[in-house]
Amino acid sequence: MNIGRIKRSINALLVNGTLILIVLLWLIPVVGIFVSSFRQRFDIQTSPWWNVLPHRGWVMTKTIDPRELELDTNSPMTVEGITATFEEMQAGVEEGDTRLVWIGNRRIGNIQIQKKDWIMPGGLTLDNYQQVIQGKNIRITHADGTVQTVRGDDFSVALLNSLTVAVPSTIIPILIAAFAAYGFAWMRFPGRRFWFILTVALVVVPLQIALVPVLRDFAGLSLNGTFLGIWMAHTGFGLPLATYLLFNYISQLPRETLEAAFIDGASHFTIFTQLILPLSTPALASFAIFQFLWVWNDYLVALIILGPDPNVRVVTMKLASIVGDRGQDWHLLTAGAFVSMLIPLIVFFALQRYFVRGMLAGSVKG
């Protein structure tokens, strides 16, 4: 009995230990940008993000102008009691808690005396978020006192656009797919099998091939650059998978329930809205999450259908434009990336509890 208990606690330790290790591995990249998004541009470029933790490092205590010492840099020199050659000094000479570094070259350089000490975190700022979220000009005061005016990135409008794109692009295909899935599963009509196979086959068509024809059709309907256009595009591209997965679920619902309803004289439409939809909530919710994430994170379809008009720009386009415009403006990229993650995370956490059953319908039985 005792051995069993020990065994069990070792087991628990093993299980939780491995799990925590994996979770940490998964978390590190996100923590990296989260921390970085609060750091200043210069800090991000010159020191790693984990330096925001208190750590031991070299702190400069004194700078010496080598020209004042009139040193001969071609032979070993003695500075502050440390003797070394020029090359050694360039690499840094350590003696106990002191380090001597020659910064620069023989002609214009200086010698730094550094001491090892605890470096406390600091210099975190919310400016990055402010610059990313607001659309107006923003004045930023740098550490050295200079003031700089920059154009904000106006994520607030992009977030609104993304929501306007993503919510209908999630609900409309699910609605259409649910009707179709019900039709395929519980109605008899000629060509049922053919159309269903076509649906499954279309799951694999890469959407890139549709860009030119769809854009051309949309041009005829003057749908380019409109939200309606992109809703339709996402609906079209998302339907095969939605229909296929919802079919898997809806076709597995207990036949007796439906038959009972039919006997009571209910119509297909009534059964669908009153019975099937409520019963399928887990499947609908879980697919909603995936479709929402997919649409929210889409860049290509938005770029082609919505075009580069700033009024309809979505978050991913905004983010990509920061990558493109400013090269390595890490401080804005990290803040922007984090802002763009927030809504999908909220949606995920809100719908998570429906995730228990759903996607896997049909396969549970194995």
Added chain:
Amino acid sequence: MTKFGQTVEKEQKSAGKVVAWILRVGLAILIPVIAFFFLYQGFLFLRAGNAPKWVIAVVAIVWGVGGVAILYYLFNKLVESLSPDWTERLQPFVFVGPAIAMMIWFLALPAVRTFYFSLFGRNGPPALPVTMIFTNPGEYFTVVAAQFVGLSNYAAVFTDRLMLSALRNNIIFWIGIATPLTVIVGLLVAVLADRSKFERMSKSLIFMPMAISFVGAGVIWNFIYEVNPPGTPQIGLLNAVVVAFGGQPHGWTNYTAIAPWNNLFLVIIVVWLQTGYAMVLFSAAIKGIPEEIIEAARVDGATEIQVFFRIMIPHILGTIITVTTTIIIFTLKIFDVVWVMTGGQFGTDVIATQFYRQSFINRNSGYGSAIAIVLLLAITPVILYNLRQLREQEAFR
């Protein structure tokens, strides 16, 4: 939908069939058309208005979603008002028709068009008016034939060195390594989380990367792979670790000295992104295994590993197959991560990036289309497998 042309018959039944078909096709097209018309009118109205942006957004969402729902309702009412016989004939098409019409428009027709283009040279098929087929068929077909190249684009796909390395990457690294890795890690997390006290939290955190766009993922992973000159502080985590152990810092994804293994660093990103998906599905499947079976095995003295392999795995085999196939489809189509991280340079090209470059940047529409069709064909075995599975399910007997 081509069926109705052939039925010109004497029986009343057949005549009814023809009418039924016309009505069915009509319904399938009419619902989306009317839906579109109403939505579009609403948009014109909205665009004319000067309401604040958020009001427009909310109205647009309600209008779009509500409009579609109401249309289904109205059409169903219409069909149900007919005689029961007709209701039965037409109702399935109210349900299924709009989905089929949309899929044909957005995916099936473009796929056929792409195949047609793949048989032509760089500039695609000649841009002649379609009416010419009837007015001047001789010239039409001569011009088309002149630019017709047959399967030579396909021959090029399988001889082009860059294309071959793209195929290799797709098969070895993306299907061969990324897919099983995602499945295994996903399964491991699902099993561990199931028996852990931190189940909810750990699952949420593993799922989190799925909420990140590829553009965002590119930003995030730059903080891992970023390289600075030796001797300066490394701001990329991986290089910081490597340097701390006395190694040389590298750019990893573009470290061609280890090619093609630099692809692994892209694979890691995708595994990180997709494990959440696998985990969620596995986790739900594990929850579906009756507790008694597992307990019974434990009482019989089975070790945890035996329980896992002899009971859990067989029970969730269906899910494992579903997850694996969806991830294979995803990795075959993989584009964004590669495009964002390396642009296909350094030997990391995949089929989709080659297609994109050839079609849209080099404007070689024939070759680009052929690549897309090869991608489609590559996925076909996966579909066939899936269809076979479906056939085994009772719903389709």
Added chain:
Amino acid sequence: MSKFSKILGVLVLATVILAACAPATTPPPATAAATEAATEAATEAATEAPTTDCAEGYDFGEIVGPAGGFLEKALAGEYSGTTVTVDGTQTDPDDRKMKCGWAAFEEATGITVNYVGNKEFEARISIAVDAGQAPDIADFPQPSLVRRFAEQGKIIDVGQFLSDDYLNQTYIPSWLELATMESPDGPIVAGVFNRYSAKSLVWYPKDDFEASGYEVPETWDELLALSDQMVADGSTPWCVGIESQAATGWPATDWMEDVMLRTTSLENYDAWVAGELKFDSPEVKNAAEVIGEIWFKEGYVYGGRDAIVTTFFGDSPAGLFTDPPNCWLHRQANFITGFFPETAKPDVDYAAFYLPPIDEQYGRPLLGAGDIYVMFNDRPEVRALIEYFTLPNSVSGFLAEGGAFAAQKSATPEMYSIPLEVSLAELFGTATSFRFDGSDLMPGEVGAGSFWKGMTDWASGSADLDTVLKEIDASWPE
């Protein structure tokens, strides 16, 4: 149903809440006083007109178009109220400079110019043109891409309304030759050049450079001697970075072209660009080896050979501005000033010298690249804007702030606001020949593909020079 409608409700509600907050974003509570300043600045900025983004001196006064042309009619207000769409790759800060140059046109004609550009331009324009959704005008940085559209008959011939006389009067022959392309209906003038950047420049940290007693080299040998001196002084002479995401390798092609012009004849250069002189030829190989002598020499490049392919080209010059400099020399076109730190001052913190000749018999060649404006839709107001692009007024935003030169003959030194740019423009007056960026003229498969890729593989050491050159030759489309 109820659960589902709840979810729907949550989503809609979330939208409303977010939307309601969005336009009036309250600034997050910040620690420093910076926030206050920021909000203040924001409210100020909101009332300001957009043109205040432009630097001083961007207004060149009266616009005079070609006699009897569409610009003249536009200036008379004939097309007032119309809109012309321009697409391109330029984003902040270049798009701003472009718009500054166009502001005078918009004001004088009442035509709205709507610029919609981003980095995905190449793919986007391709899809848009195929779908019949082309913008009115597109700004192409690579003439080779335009050639494809011209061959497929997608481009409007600007020669229809711009006379040869006028074009000859406006442009030097090189630009006109480049703009003339084959179409299904014979040769057309596929567009007009507008601004260009000069590539044969080496940037250096002027103040530190002078304080160290270094001198600007006049010959290639002096350049190498200077580099050796710097190494002997314990510093690293060069900063080289060719990383540019999907376009990694393009800065290396510029090096190749510059050295080709200095080590072989113009005829050979032209033959090379046209695909007649193979990459595998001794001339091209020699050029690469000359570059290798700098790139791969121990201690010459900051960060060593590895850093070349991993350093973002825009970050690469950062080494010039550290104190003391991490590196002293950086070869890049003049647009690179846009990537310099905002605090760096021209003629104080940095300056540029002409990349010295290698072999005297080839003179002082100049390598440049320019943007060509191509017309896709033929409407009078679009023609008027094309005519405006043939005037230096349309480049005023760049001339005022730096970053590009005007391609038109009528541009005068007085139009440049930055002394350094004037001296560079004058420097080019001494050039004996001018050639366009070769990789931008080669077919996309090479000039925006295998050439970049090959140079990257060679620089990183993953393939040797011979292999790389053969592969580039093999990728040349029939």
